[in-house]
Amino acid sequence: MRNIPEPIFTPVAENIKANREDERKSLINHFADRQRQLADKVLIDKLDYAQVHQLLIDEADKLESEAGELNYV
Numbered sequence: 001m002r003n004i005p006e007p008i009f010t011p012v013a014e015n016i017k018a019n020r021e022d023e024r025k026s027l028i029n030h031f032a033d034r035q036r037q038l039a040d041k042v043l044i045d046k047l048d049y050a051q052v053h054q055l056l057i058d059e060a061d062k063l064e065s066e067a068g069e070l071n072y073v
Contacts, residue, residue: 038055041055042055
């Protein structure tokens with residue numbers, strides 16, 4: 001049986017890994033901020049259940065659209 005050597009992490013690979021982690025943290029922070037904005041809108045505008053539902057559906061559609069646009073970057 002052939003032994004596969006352990007990967008060697010070069011400074012470049014470590015830099016890529018750190019950049020990806022930073023990007024994920026940034027995206028999660030942005031998502032959390034957006035969730036807070038939506039929660040504030042629900043309270044300030046005193047939205048009913050149907051309006052909250054539509055707000056969340058619209059937000060999900062917006063996120064899916066943005067994700068689809070990443071294919072063209």
